[in-house]
Each structure stands twice: as structure tokens, then as C-alpha cells.
Amino acid sequence: MIYIVTALPWEARPIIDRYNLKREGDPRYFPVFSGNDMRLIVSGVGKIASSIAATYLLAGEETGQDTAIVNIGLCGAVNQEHPIGTSVLVNKIVDHETGNEYYPDILLKHPFIEGSIETHSRVVRRENVDGGQTRILADYVDMEASGFYQAAVRFLSPHQIYVIKIISDYLDVKDFHKDRVTGWIARAVDDIYGFLEQVRMFCKSNEPVFSEAEQCYLENIKERLRLTVTQGHQLVDLARKYKIRTGKPLPDFSDVIGIEVKVKAEGRKAFEGIKRILTAE
Amino acid sequence: MRESKGYSLQSKFSHIYIEQKALSYPVTRHILEHFPRSVKVVIQHYKDVFNRPHQNFRRQKDSPKLILAVKEEPFFYQGPEICEDFGNKNFYYTSCILNCLYDCHYCYLQGLYTSANIVIFVNIEDFFKAVGKLLEHESLYLCVSYDTDLLAFEGIVPYASRWIDFASSKQNLSIELRTRSVNYEAIRGLKPAEQVILAWSLSPQEVAQRYESLAPSLEARLLAVKAAVEDGWKVRLCFEPILKMQGWQEIYSEFLNNVFATIPAEGIFDANIGVFRMNREQFKRISRFRMDTDVFVYPMMCSEEGIMSYVEEKEMKDFIRQKLVRYLPEHKIYG
Numbered sequence: 001m002i003y004i005v006t007a008l009p010w011e012a013r014p015i016i017d018r019y020n021l022k023r024e025g026d027p028r029y030f031p032v033f034s035g036n037d038m039r040l041i042v043s044g045v046g047k048i049a050s051s052i053a054a055t056y057l058l059a060g061e062e063t064g065q066d067t068a069i070v071n072i073g074l075c076g077a078v079n080q081e082h083p084i085g086t087s088v089l090v091n092k093i094v095d096h097e098t099g100n101e102y103y104p105d106i107l108l109k110h111p112f113i114e115g116s117i118e119t120h121s122r123v124v125r126r127e128n129v130d131g132g133q134t135r136i137l138a139d140y141v142d143m144e145a146s147g148f149y150q151a152a153v154r155f156l157s158p159h160q161i162y163v164i165k166i167i168s169d170y171l172d173v174k175d176f177h178k179d180r181v182t183g184w185i186a187r188a189v190d191d192i193y194g195f196l197e198q199v200r201m202f203c204k205s206n207e208p209v210f211s212e213a214e215q216c217y218l219e220n221i222k223e224r225l226r227l228t229v230t231q232g233h234q235l236v237d238l239a240r241k242y243k244i245r246t247g248k249p250l251p252d253f254s255d256v257i258g259i260e261v262k263v264k265a266e267g268r269k270a271f272e273g274i275k276r277i278l279t280a281e
Numbered sequence: 282m283r284e285s286k287g288y289s290l291q292s293k294f295s296h297i298y299i300e301q302k303a304l305s306y307p308v309t310r311h312i313l314e315h316f317p318r319s320v321k322v323v324i325q326h327y328k329d330v331f332n333r334p335h336q337n338f339r340r341q342k343d344s345p346k347l348i349l350a351v352k353e354e355p356f357f358y359q360g361p362e363i364c365e366d367f368g369n370k371n372f373y374y375t376s377c378i379l380n381c382l383y384d385c386h387y388c389y390l391q392g393l394y395t396s397a398n399i400v401i402f403v404n405i406e407d408f409f410k411a412v413g414k415l416l417e418h419e420s421l422y423l424c425v426s427y428d429t430d431l432l433a434f435e436g437i438v439p440y441a442s443r444w445i446d447f448a449s450s451k452q453n454l455s456i457e458l459r460t461r462s463v464n465y466e467a468i469r470g471l472k473p474a475e476q477v478i479l480a481w482s483l484s485p486q487e488v489a490q491r492y493e494s495l496a497p498s499l500e501a502r503l504l505a506v507k508a509a510v511e512d513g514w515k516v517r518l519c520f521e522p523i524l525k526m527q528g529w530q531e532i533y534s535e536f537l538n539n540v541f542a543t544i545p546a547e548g549i550f551d552a553n554i555g556v557f558r559m560n561r562e563q564f565k566r567i568s569r570f571r572m573d574t575d576v577f578v579y580p581m582m583c584s585e586e587g588i589m590s591y592v593e594e595k596e597m598k599d600f601i602r603q604k605l606v607r608y609l610p611e612h613k614i615y616g
Contacts, residue, residue: 065337091296092322103322103330106296107344109289114320157337201287209572241578279580 002196003057003069004040005050007144010178011073012042014186018193030056037200047095047119047147054151061155066203068160071148072192074181075117075140075165076124082113082167087188089195090163092116094138095146102149105159108198111191115139117165119146126171140165160203164192209240214250221274224257225267235271238278246281253277296320296346298330298398303349308403308438312349315437319347326350331379331396339570341397342384352377352402356411357423363560363588365553365615367517369422369455375412377402377440378429383461384494386574387522390428392563399429401438409447412454420453426480432460435467442468449474459519463497465505473514478550480517481506485536488524492576499536503543510548518544520605521555521616523597525579530600537604546608554601554616558590 006012009031015021021033021040030053031042043053054069061067075088082088089112093102096118106114118138128134145163152161166184168176210218218239222232239250256273259266297319303309304323313321324330327350360372379400380390391397402408415421425431431441441458445468448456459480483506484492486499497505510516518540523533557576559567561583568577581589591597598616605614 091320092324101325101329103298103324103333105336105341106320107291107340109291116322153333153335157335157340158333159337159340198288240572244572245575245578 001061001067002038002200003054003067004038005043005053005057005069005071005144005148006040007043007045007050007073008178008181009042010181011185012040013182014189015040015072015192018189032057043144043148046121046143047145049147050144051147051151054148055154058152058155063155065160067156068162068196068199068203069152069156070162070164070196070199071144072164072185073142073144073166074168074176074184075142076169076171076173077140077167078129078136078138078171080170084167084169085184085187086167087112087191088115088117088140088165088167089113090115090117090140090145090165092138093145093149093163094118095150096120096136096141098146100146102146102153103158104149104161104163105157107159108195108202110195110198112164112195117142117145117163119143124171129171140167141171162199164188164195209243210250214239217250221253221257224261225270226261226264227267227271228264231268231271235274238275242278242281248281251277291344293345294319294347295344296322298322298324298327298346298348300324300327300348300350303351303403306349306351306403308401308405309349312347312401312403312438316347324348327400331394331398331400333396336395336397337570338391338395338397345380346398348398348400349403350400351404352407354411356408357415360422360424362586363558364424365555366422367457367551367553367615371419372422372424373415374424374427375408376428377405377408377425378431378434378438380428381430382433383430383496385461385496386492386494386571387524387557387559387576389559389563389567391571392559392567393428401434405440405443409443412447413451416451416453420455422455422457424457424459426457426459430460430462431458432464432467433462435462435464439467442471445471445474445477448476451476457517459517461493461496461502463501463505465508469508469512473512475515478515478517479509480519482519482521483536483540484520484524485532487526487532491526492524492574499539503540507544510544515550516548517550518552519555520552520601522557523554523601524557524576525591525593525597526575529597533601534604537601537608541608549609549613551613551615552605552609554598554605554614556590556594556597558588558594561587561589564589 016033019036019038021035024032033040041053041057043049089110091106091114116138117140118136124141166188253274256270261267294316327348357373357375360374366372425444435441448454454476457478457480461482489499580592582592583589
């Protein structure tokens with residue numbers, strides 16, 4: 001599953017269209033769109049809002065190795081080295097207020113330029129930077145990345161968290177027209193799409209030890225033999241070791257588990273039989 | 282292969298994280314010149330990157346990054362009980378690089394560190410100063426290729442040469458430079474020194490191929506050992522970790538025959554035998570995420586000191602020792 005957090009609905013629109021996402025039914029807290037193994041949330045502006053939205057998506061979910069989360073939005077560039085509309089993959093996030101720094105892992109090749117970003121709680125103006133009232137320690141500025149990252153890293157590894165920003169101005173913007181915002185993201189969306197497909201494959205590439213059928217089989221054994229939670233863990237651990245050690249599928253335990261278990265002692269006896277089989281080879 | 286899986290990995294050291302205070306060191310400049318195309322990211326402290334929460338060691342090993350940092354005290358540590366001291370008093374180790382280029386399945390580093398990225402401390406002179414100060418009061422046996430493989434990094438940062446040069450000028454210092462590398466050519470121009478022991482970790486080719494990813498073959502290692510012996514270095518052979526696998530007795534017997542058919546036994550300074558063992562906490566941590574290897578799935582026992590090893594550890598060690606005494610005198614065999 002890929003989760004996306006955008007601040008504004010106009011930033012979200014090209015992604016919603018590209019992935020053909022549908023709005024989820026209950027918009028009580030945030031607008032959320034989903035489809036194609038993706039969920040997108042529109043957080044609102046600011047690092048706290050982004051943090052809450054990322055948490056809203058990830059908390060309570062099964063966030064395993066096949067999960068990634070991406071913050072997509074606009075940023076201002078401190079210098080004019082790159083043209084407006086350039087996409088940036090962020091390799092360092094500075095929180096302006098706390099000075100704390102965060103580093104997503106950049107393990108995959110990508111079509112973007114890279115840079116550092118500093119997250120501010122207020123809009124950064126060129127005159128304040130030039131006048132020395134605002135000191136910036138990064139290449140770009142935004143209003144979400146640090147909050148987003150801090151929330152995401154509670155649930156995921158640094159290689160599962162990405163921040164992609166499109167340069168919208170050189171700190172000289174007066175106001176954004178929604179069509180221009182949508183246009184910048186729309187022009188970047190093919191590159192974003194290609195990159196996210198890579199992320200998806202990278203996150204999925206861990207082969208599980210057990211097939212789905214084997215997982216069901218083990219669950220069935222636990223239930224039939226009325227194993228305790230600890231015994232259940234032992235069963236899975238021994239089965240995993242057996243598979244890794246021998247390279248074979250799980251053996252057939254039907255002789256051992258064919259009995260009807262009425263009391264726990266019978267289950268324990270059958271479990272001992274399974275342990276013997278799993279450690280014999 | 283990875284590209285066919287639908288993703289392309291960044292090359293090794295595609296990114297170099299540099300502590301602000303490390304920027305001005307000559308070693309930093311040397312390394313940055315070596316990787317002109319890497320993305321440079323300036324950081325406050327190496328632990329901000331190296332010790333981040335929830336890192337995935339296995340994933341990072343696919344595309345490890347470099348971190349250049351300035352080490353603060355302490356510069357060396359007391360040698361741990363789990364390691365052989367070879368009869369030396371004052372056994373210390375030092376780590377001017379953290380983590381390794383190789384990816385051995387059994388390596389404790391993946392349980393010791395939360396990151397697979399490689400930290401290079403650029404203030405090597407401070408390590409020398411600290412050791413020099415200690416040497417004013419006592420002699421020292423110092424393992425300098427600890428928590429890493431210095432010789433494997435010699436092409437990136439010549440710390441093996443620097444330590445050899447340093448030790449050569451000190452009378453009461455003995456250093457061990459342990460390696461799996463075949464990069465012997467990088468130090469071949471140096472004069473063999475009485476104070477320096479070049480220690481090669483050797484494993485049967487079956488083990489090297491299956492469990493020592495990215496490390497050189499046994500054959501290549503033996504050639505490097507042979508060259509070092511012929512050049513007059515003190516050479517130590519480290520037969521560890523002895524791993525359990527199907528037919529391990531035959532595999533290790535054949536291996537020892539092979540080793541001493543290539544290397545003249547009389548040219549070996551000493552050797553040690555170490556059956557696979559690991560601190561319990563590290564063992565537990567690694568076995569949770571290494572689902573791709575059978576190293577951690579054999580029946581193990583835990584000693585009172587909290588060290589995990591095979592149930593048959595003693596039997597395995599005795600077996601290897603019996604074979605080894607055919608080639609080396611007892612007093613040269615440790616472990």
C-alpha cells in the first residue's frame with residue numbers, strides 16, 4: 001500500500017486522476033481518496049496538519065514492509081538554480097523551529113533532483129531572508145515536511161518515507177492560483193508515477209517465508225490443537241526454521257493432528273509430535 | 282537482477298553524509314575526491330543518520346551510504362571476553378570505521394548497529410595520539426580492524442597503511458589487522474613490521490560462497506595469505522566462525538588440507554579456532570529479520586555469560602583442533 005499526503009486539494013487532483021482514486025465515504029476528519037493499492041489524504045496546510053494526517057492514515061493499519069508513504073506538494077527555492085516546476089526528492093529535512101534534522105533513506109534511483117528542505121510554520125518571504133530576519137539552512141522551504149516525517153517515522157522505516165516537492169517560487173509569491181498549482185503537479189505526475197511504481201516493487205520484494213496456504217495451515221493447527229499463545233509462537237518459529245534450514249515446504253502433520261482434542265493435554269501431546277518432526281531434519 | 286524486479290537501486294555510496302566539523306579534514310577531501318558523483322549531505326552529528334530509529338539494515342545493505350565523522354573519546358576499548366586475546370595482556374580494540382563492505386550472513390554487526398551505512402572517522406590522527414598516550418605507560422595489543430574490515434577499504438581510505446606505519450614506529454605496540462580482503466597489493470609496498478600481525482579470516486569455499494556475500498573466494502584469500510607470508514609478514518589464520526552445515530566435518534577437513542597445501546605452515550605466526558557464537562541480544566535481533574539464511578536456525582544454547590552457540594560447540598572445536606595440529610604446533614593454536 002502506498003499512502004500519499006498532500007496539503008491542498010489542487011495538489012492532490014492530478015494524482016487522484018492519474019491513479020483513478022475514488023473519494024472514501026466518510027469525510028468526517030479529512031478528505032481521503034483510494035484505489036489501486038493507494039490511499040491519498042488532503043491534510044491542509046502546515047506541519048501539524050500534515051503530521052496528524054499521516055498519523056490518521058498509518059495508525060491502526062498493518063504497516064509492514066510493503067508500505068510506503070509520500071508527501072507530495074510545493075516548495076519555494078532559496079536560489080534560482082532550478083526552474084519553476086522542477087521536482088525535488090528531499091534527502092534532508094530541517095525543522096526551522098526546533099532545528100532538528102531528519103533524513104529519509106534514498107536507496108532507489110529516481111528522475112528528480114535532490115536537495116534539503118526547511119519546514120516553517122509561516123510563509124517565508126524573500127525580503128525576510130535577504131534582510132536577515134529569517135535564516136535558512138536548506139535549499140528549499142515548505143510548511144509540511146518535518147511534521148509529516150516525524151509522524152511517518154513512528155510507523156515506518158526511513159526507506160519507506162519520501163518527500164517529493166515541486167518548485168513553485170523563489171520565495172517571491174504573492175498568492176497561488178489553484179490551476180497553476182494543479183498544472184505544476186500535473187507536469188510532474190508521470191515522473192512521480194514511475195518512481196512510486198519502483199517504490200511499490202521495492203517494498204514488495206521481500207519473499208515471505210510461508211505461502212498463504214502454509215499460513216492458513218499453521219493457524220488451523222493452532223486452533224485444532226488448542227495451543228496457547230506461547231505454543232503458537234513456538235510452532236511458527238519452529239516451522240520457519242524448518243523451512244529455512246531444509247528449503248522444503250512444511251511437512252504433512254495429518255497423522256499428528258488428526259486426533260480430536262478435548263483437553264489441552266491432548267493438544268500438548270500432539271504439539272510435541274509436531275516439534276519432533278520439525279526438528280528431526 | 283534488481284532491475285528486473287521492477288526497481289533500480291542507487292549505487293553503493295551514492296550519498297555521502299558529512300559532519301559539519303569533518304568537512305575540513307584531509308581524509309574527508311581524499312574520500313570526496315574518490316566519489317565525485319555522490320550526493321553530499323551535510324549533517325550535524327553522525328548519530329543523527331547512523332542511529333535513526335526504525336532503520337532497515339537489510340534494505341540499506343542494498344545501497345549503503347558513507348558517513349564521514351569526527352570521533353570523540355574514547356578512541357579505544359577493552360577487548361571483550363568473547364574475542365581471543367592470543368595470550369596478550371592489555372588487549373584493546375579500536376574502530377576508526379564502523380561497518381563492513383561485505384555482507385556475511387553470520388556477522389554480528391547487523392545486530393550491533395541499527396544501520397548498514399558505513400561510518401568513517403576522519404580524525405585518524407586523534408586515534409594515534411590517544412594510543413600513543415597509553416603507550417607511555419604500558420604495552421598494548423590492539424585490534425585495529427574491529428567492527429569493520431580495514432584492508433577492504435584501503436582503496437577508499439588508506440587506514441590499514443596508516444596503522445601499519447604508526448605501529449612500526451612503536452616498540453611496545455602489537456596490532457592485529459584482521460581481514461577477508463584480498464587487497465594485499467595495497468599494502469605490499471610497506472616493510473613488514475614486527476609489531477604488525479596480518480590476520481586472515483578463512484572459511485571453506487562452500488561457506489564463503491553461501492554465507493559470505495561480497496567477500497572474496499577462499500582461493501583468492503589463500504593467494505593473498507601466501508604472498509604476505511612470502512614477503513615476511515607475521516600472518517595469523519583465523520578459522521572462524523566455524524559454521525554448522527550438512528557434512529561440515531568433511532567440508533572443514535578438506536578445507537584445512539587445501540589451506541596448508543597452498544600456504545607453508547611453517548610461515549604461519551599463529552592461528553585460532555572459533556565456532557560461531559554471538560551475544561544473545563544480537564542473536565535474537567538478527568534472527569528476527571534474517572529469514573534468508575539458515576545460520577540462525579540450528580539448535581543453539583546460551584552460556585551463563587549470555588553467549589549463543591551451537592549445542593555441539595565443543596565437539597566442533599575439538600574436531601577442527603585435531604585436524605589443525607597436523608599442520609601447526611599446539612602452542613600456535615588458540616581458541
